[in-house]
Amino acid sequence: MTLGTCLENVRATTPLVHNITNYVTVNDVANIILACGGSPIMSDEPRDVEDITSICGGLNINIGTLNERSIQAMYLAGAKANELGHKVLLDPVGAGASRLRTETALGLMEKMHFDVIRGNVSEIKTLAGSAAATRGVDASAADAVTDENLDAMVRLVKELSARTGAVIAITGAIDLVSDAQRCYVIRNGRAQMGAITGTGCQLSGMMTAFLVANPDRPLEATAAAVCAMGLAGEIGLEALQPGEGNATYRNRIIDAIYRMDGVALDRGAKYAVR
Amino acid sequence: MTLGTCLENVRATTPLVHNITNYVTVNDVANIILACGGSPIMSDEPRDVEDITSICGGLNINIGTLNERSIQAMYLAGAKANELGHKVLLDPVGAGASRLRTETALGLMEKMHFDVIRGNVSEIKTLAGSAAATRGVDASAADAVTDENLDAMVRLVKELSARTGAVIAITGAIDLVSDAQRCYVIRNGRAQMGAITGTGCQLSGMMTAFLVANPDRPLEATAAAVCAMGLAGEIGLEALQPGEGNATYRNRIIDAIYRMDGVALDRGAKYAVR
Amino acid sequence: MTLGTCLENVRATTPLVHNITNYVTVNDVANIILACGGSPIMSDEPRDVEDITSICGGLNINIGTLNERSIQAMYLAGAKANELGHKVLLDPVGAGASRLRTETALGLMEKMHFDVIRGNVSEIKTLAGSAAATRGVDASAADAVTDENLDAMVRLVKELSARTGAVIAITGAIDLVSDAQRCYVIRNGRAQMGAITGTGCQLSGMMTAFLVANPDRPLEATAAAVCAMGLAGEIGLEALQPGEGNATYRNRIIDAIYRMDGVALDRGAKYAVR
Numbered sequence: 130m131t132l133g134t135c136l137e138n139v140r141a142t143t144p145l146v147h148n149i150t151n152y153v154t155v156n157d158v159a160n161i162i163l164a165c166g167g168s169p170i171m172s173d174e175p176r177d178v179e180d181i182t183s184i185c186g187g188l189n190i191n192i193g194t195l196n197e198r199s200i201q202a203m204y205l206a207g208a209k210a211n212e213l214g215h216k217v218l219l220d221p222v223g224a225g226a227s228r229l230r231t232e233t234a235l236g237l238m239e240k241m242h243f244d245v246i247r248g249n250v251s252e253i254k255t256l257a258g259s260a261a262a263t264r265g266v267d268a269s270a271a272d273a274v275t276d277e278n279l280d281a282m283v284r285l286v287k288e289l290s291a292r293t294g295a296v297i298a299i300t301g302a303i304d305l306v307s308d309a310q311r312c313y314v315i316r317n318g319r320a321q322m323g324a325i326t327g328t329g330c331q332l333s334g335m336m337t338a339f340l341v342a343n344p345d346r347p348l349e350a351t352a353a354a355v356c357a358m359g360l361a362g363e364i365g366l367e368a369l370q371p372g373e374g375n376a377t378y379r380n381r382i383i384d385a386i387y388r389m390d391g392v393a394l395d396r397g398a399k400y401a402v403r
Numbered sequence: 404m405t406l407g408t409c410l411e412n413v414r415a416t417t418p419l420v421h422n423i424t425n426y427v428t429v430n431d432v433a434n435i436i437l438a439c440g441g442s443p444i445m446s447d448e449p450r451d452v453e454d455i456t457s458i459c460g461g462l463n464i465n466i467g468t469l470n471e472r473s474i475q476a477m478y479l480a481g482a483k484a485n486e487l488g489h490k491v492l493l494d495p496v497g498a499g500a501s502r503l504r505t506e507t508a509l510g511l512m513e514k515m516h517f518d519v520i521r522g523n524v525s526e527i528k529t530l531a532g533s534a535a536a537t538r539g540v541d542a543s544a545a546d547a548v549t550d551e552n553l554d555a556m557v558r559l560v561k562e563l564s565a566r567t568g569a570v571i572a573i574t575g576a577i578d579l580v581s582d583a584q585r586c587y588v589i590r591n592g593r594a595q596m597g598a599i600t601g602t603g604c605q606l607s608g609m610m611t612a613f614l615v616a617n618p619d620r621p622l623e624a625t626a627a628a629v630c631a632m633g634l635a636g637e638i639g640l641e642a643l644q645p646g647e648g649n650a651t652y653r654n655r656i657i658d659a660i661y662r663m664d665g666v667a668l669d670r671g672a673k674y675a676v677r
Numbered sequence: 678m679t680l681g682t683c684l685e686n687v688r689a690t691t692p693l694v695h696n697i698t699n700y701v702t703v704n705d706v707a708n709i710i711l712a713c714g715g716s717p718i719m720s721d722e723p724r725d726v727e728d729i730t731s732i733c734g735g736l737n738i739n740i741g742t743l744n745e746r747s748i749q750a751m752y753l754a755g756a757k758a759n760e761l762g763h764k765v766l767l768d769p770v771g772a773g774a775s776r777l778r779t780e781t782a783l784g785l786m787e788k789m790h791f792d793v794i795r796g797n798v799s800e801i802k803t804l805a806g807s808a809a810a811t812r813g814v815d816a817s818a819a820d821a822v823t824d825e826n827l828d829a830m831v832r833l834v835k836e837l838s839a840r841t842g843a844v845i846a847i848t849g850a851i852d853l854v855s856d857a858q859r860c861y862v863i864r865n866g867r868a869q870m871g872a873i874t875g876t877g878c879q880l881s882g883m884m885t886a887f888l889v890a891n892p893d894r895p896l897e898a899t900a901a902a903v904c905a906m907g908l909a910g911e912i913g914l915e916a917l918q919p920g921e922g923n924a925t926y927r928n929r930i931i932d933a934i935y936r937m938d939g940v941a942l943d944r945g946a947k948y949a950v951r
Contacts, residue, residue: 145539151719152426152700152703152719153703153704153707153719154704154707155426155427156427156428156430156431156600156601156704157650157704159427159428159600159601160599160600160649160650160653163598163599163600163649164598164648164649164650168539168540168541169600170497170500170539170540171425171426171427171467171468172468172497172501173468173470174468174469174470174471174503176471176503177469177470177501177503177504180500180501180502180503181497181500181501181539184500184539185539193719194719194720194721194722195722195725196721196722196725196746197722197724197746198470198471223718223720223729226718226728226729226732227720227725227728227729228728229722229724229725229728230725265693265716265718265729265732265733266718267716324711324712324935325708325711326704326707326708326711326717327704327707364646368646372912372916372929372932372933372936373929373932374712374931374932374933374934374935374936375708375711375712375931375932375935376705376708376712376927376928376929376930376931376932376935377928377929377932379650379708380650380651380654380928381646381647381650381651382650383648383649383650384646384647384648384649384650384651385646385648386648387598387648387649387650388646388648419813426700429700429701430701430702430704430705430874430875431924433701433702433874433875434873434874434923434924434927437872437873437874437923438872438922438923438924442813442815443874444771444774444813444814445699445700445701445741445742446742446771446775447742447744448742448743448744448745448777450745450777451743451744451775451777451778454774454775454776454777455771455774455775455813458774458813459813472744472745638920642920653924654924654925654928655920655921655924655925656924657922657923657924658920658921658922658923658924658925659920659922660922661872661922661923661924662920662922
């Protein structure tokens with residue numbers, strides 16, 4: 130199955146995605162899920178989440194702007210989603226930046242099965258128990274995946290995947306998407322995407338839709354979502370007019386996902402498998 | 404009074420609207436209320452809402468991303484708004500999709516008077532006690548208002564209006580806006596609006612401003628807001644450039660409301676009254 | 678040091694800003710902080726905020742959509758930020774519009790030191806104990822700073838600054854930025870900015886980044902942020918195409934900040950010092 134087919138499967142099946150996510154980027158998360166062909170629902174009240182997650186196919190747990198109530202909702206929704214065999218994704222926003230965020234991410238990983246864990250390199254290193262140098266919700270430059278440390282980083286994600294049973298996705302200048310055996314090394318995207326809040330959150334939401342629509346191919350579905358996001362970043366930047374900046378760029382990226390089809394994704398995806 | 408006059412009355416009076424609404428679409432709700440000439444305030448803390456609603460002319464209650472605290476705030480604010488004779492609107496987002504949402508919508512309807520209840524067809528059928536096939540926060544295709552079931556649906560909204568004392572607005576491909584006697588059947592809008600999160604929420608916010616500015620004409624005010632939103636969807640789609648998608652379309656719809664005047668609304672509104 | 682240098686210092690140092698802010702405008706706040714060269718983090722959970730604020734350089738407290746939990750977080754984060762000598766800004770959204778908002782703003786001012794307090798004229802008059810005529814979250818026209826009452830208003834902000842030890846910023850058609858000795862009277866901006874939700878919130882977030890990057894020059898840093906926002910409003914309006922309205926204008930303002938450099942800011946800033 131090609132990566133483009135993964136996208137086409139989203140459009141063909143309109144997967145419902147339950148999101149427990151931060152209030153900073155939630156609107157863009159909803160719009161990018163719609164743009165790729167999915168249907169988003171947001172709910173973070175403990176009394177509401179089990180019903181909501183039950184009618185969906187996937188659950189996207191993002192711990193940015195977590196609070197006592199939403200943490201409780203994450204545990205309840207995750208347990209229910211696991212019970213129903215739904216796809217579940219963890220976006221550990223800010224793991225390493227505060228005790229509560231690190232503990233919540235690790236606690237969730239202990240109590241439930243995740244199909245995918247997606248974060249920046251500092252967040253993923255924190256979860257892997259390796260020394261990370263988090264800078265707030267952004268990855269530290271010291272942690273970046275580079276051609277120099279690529280071998281070591283591929284080993285790290287394969288080991289973390291083997292240990293957790295989840296596909297691991299690290300996104301940054303070079304993206305890694307790995308299960309225990311194979312690692313996609315992806316080189317789509319533009320540095321300017323870092324000047325938009327929430328491209329990572331958006332990717333996690335869209336990725337959950339890809340997982341639901343491609344239930345037997347989690348590695349390919351995850352890689353497809355990463356390539357689609359990076360390619361949209363390239364198309365959106367190309368479309369930027371003089372005087373336009375990060376706010377318009379944000380819209381153009383979502384627009385590019387809306388316009389993208391499987392053929393364009395297959396043609397634009399830049400990756401090697403190791 | 405024409406529908407265009409209803410819009411002009413909003414611009415002439417700058418009605419203040421208190422919104423207890425979800426955090427997914429709240430920014431767009433605020434911007435569209437400003438676009439049509441109103442002034443939005445958001446507050447969902449029980450200790451804050453009675454003061455805030457007192458200084459406003461209308462209250463927009465939207466149960467998307469409801470939680471224990473905001474539900475309590477809805478009851479307090481609604482009681483105060485009723486006491487003061489303010490306009491109150493209910494947007495039952497996801498009624499039918501979870502027990503908490505259905506119970507909250509019905510509970511609010513029992514405890515307070517709503518001037519308007521606006522939702523998609525599955526949500527409204529849930530409130531009417533008729534069998535609905537909700538698909539998350541979107542209407543089920545099986546429930547859609549069509550030319551084939553139009554007579555039955557007009558009967559349903561008239562009966563629900565008679566029973567609740569509220570103007571009932573169902574929005575979708577065909578929109579119905581009805582009191583117990585008359586029903587506007589509205590055919591503005593574009594199918595692509597469904598690919599934007601929150602066009603319904605935006606409409607409810609804007610509609611509350613229309614109600615406040617046209618206190619004696621709730622049916623016309625509601626119909627005017629529905630036509631304005633649909634017409635903005637038509638204008639916004641027409642303005643879309645190659646490569647643009649749902650994110651930019653969202654902005655163009657709000658922009659179209661900002662630019663719309665009463666003459667344009669009267670010229671563009673497409674409806675019949677039954 | 679010129680105002681343009683204040684902006685360049687933001688870009689050179691990428692200050693981390695912790696925001697406890699409302700969910701209406703939070704996405705725009707994050708994107709404008711990124712646009713000016715800073716890095717935003719949002720957290721409002723009491724168990725999280727001390728860790729988060731500790732890794733940042735500044736704290737932006739905005740009381741729009743405050744609730745019991747976030748109020749507690751404001752007190753905890755403010756105390757920690759003061760202890761660490763971080764910059765702290767207060768945006769008293771809606772002070773004067775409800776008891777809870779007024780009491781929270783005054784309570785915070787009593788318990789912690791603010792480097793800057795930024796609001797509209799009605800909010801600042803409320804904090805100064807002078808009769809204000811708040812109209813929701815917007816300033817009352819009766820309160821507006823004009824050429825006629827300019828002397829009295831400059832006296833008011835200087836006195837409030839002397840009393841609180843904070844730089845006071847009133848924004849509106851004429852902006853005032855003052856410490857106890859000197860007051861910048863700024864005439865950048867466009868009236869149409871009032872049709873966008875959250876330009877004030879955005880300014881407060883960006884201003885906090887300016888404060889962190891210019892630690893010894895709070896007055897100049899604050900004035901620079903105000904001029905930058907107003908200038909961006911001028912550039913963004915100029916760039917508006919036929920048919921575009923407040924939603925696109927919002928993006929164009931953030932875009933203009935993204936594109937602005939120190940030379941452009943110095944050339945475009947319109948102010949006198951009194």
